[in-house]
Amino acid sequence: MSPFSKQFEQDGYLVLPNFLNTKTCDFLIKRAYQLIDAFDPAHKSIFNTNNQSHANDLYFLNSGNKIHFFFENSAFNQSDELTTQKHLSINKIGHALHEHDPVFAALNESQPLQQLMGKLGINNPKIMQSMYMCKQPHIGSEVTCHQDSTYLYVHEQPITGFWFALQDADEENGCLWAIPGGHRTPLKSRMIRDQHDQIHFTTYDDTPWDLNKMVPLVAPRGTLVVLHGLLPHMSYENRSDRSRHAYTLHVMSGNHTYATDNWNSVSLSSPIV
Ligand code: FE2
Numbered sequence: 001m002s003p004f005s006k007q008f009e010q011d012g013y014l015v016l017p018n019f020l021n022t023k024t025c026d027f028l029i030k031r032a033y034q035l036i037d038a039f040d041p042a043h044k045s046i047f048n049t050n051n052q053s054h055a056n057d058l059y060f061l062n063s064g065n066k067i068h069f070f071f072e073n074s075a076f077n078q079s080d081e082l083t084t085q086k087h088l089s090i091n092k093i094g095h096a097l098h099e100h101d102p103v104f105a106a107l108n109e110s111q112p113l114q115q116l117m118g119k120l121g122i123n124n125p126k127i128m129q130s131m132y133m134c135k136q137p138h139i140g141s142e143v144t145c146h147q148d149s150t151y152l153y154v155h156e157q158p159i160t161g162f163w164f165a166l167q168d169a170d171e172e173n174g175c176l177w178a179i180p181g182g183h184r185t186p187l188k189s190r191m192i193r194d195q196h197d198q199i200h201f202t203t204y205d206d207t208p209w210d211l212n213k214m215v216p217l218v219a220p221r222g223t224l225v226v227l228h229g230l231l232p233h234m235s236y237e238n239r240s241d242r243s244r245h246a247y248t249l250h251v252m253s254g255n256h257t258y259a260t261d262n263w264n265s266v267s268l269s270s271p272i273v
């Protein structure tokens with residue numbers, strides 16, 4: 001067993017500084033701004049993990065194999081107008097940048113990433129989802145505590161998240177927090193898309209997470225944080241002057257079975273490597 005996989009097995013996460021160089025971080029940030037600039041915000045879809053209001057929004061449901069843009073909850077005034085510039089109002093871009101944007105897709109085949117997936121036992125890797133998250137200054141919203149397997153369920157082995165800090169992520173601007181070893185907790189719930197394209201949650205255990213056990217995963221820019229699909233993790237709101245841009249890939253082994261009732265199963269998505 002590699003030191004990487006031993007640590008991952010123990011904690012349920014890895015924090016790997018300097019995985020991306022500064023130039024790559026800048027390149028991805030610049031590309032995200034180009035995409036936002038070209039986006040016509042006629043459709044105001046808001047991403048909110050507190051009330052899951054986005055979940056039955058067709059713009060969200062159809063984004064599994066597209067590049068769609070989701071606003072911060074606080075980006076609008078009572079007249080439903082943006083209160084600040086578009087590029088400072090976006091919560092996230094998702095969920096198939098890895099498939100449809102050549103700049104982001106180039107990261108799929110990065111040798112160090114492929115090697116790391118191999119060390120973690122992800123054979124024949126398939127990317128099931130990608131997201132670019134802006135965590136905007138002042139209005140960046142909280143992502144409540146969750147397990148990624150709630151949203152992206154794989155039958156044989158939980159999905160693995162690869163979270164790239166493109167800017168410094170610390171306690172002031174809403175870094176990740178996680179419960180070390182919490183991936184040994186059973187899955188608490190699943191988000192399911194039924195045959196009528198309705199989203200609902202099935203709860204197996206409604207005991208709240210003990211947030212006192214959370215530790216901050218401080219990640220200077222270029223750091224890669226790897227997250228086990230059952231690891232409870234979250235990020236607080238960003239009230240600082242600094243954004244916290246990050247890019248994530250959610251990956252499974254192509255030898256395993258992706259649940260057909262996951263939210264994005266309908267539209268998925270070709271193998272990438
Ligand atoms: Fe997550």
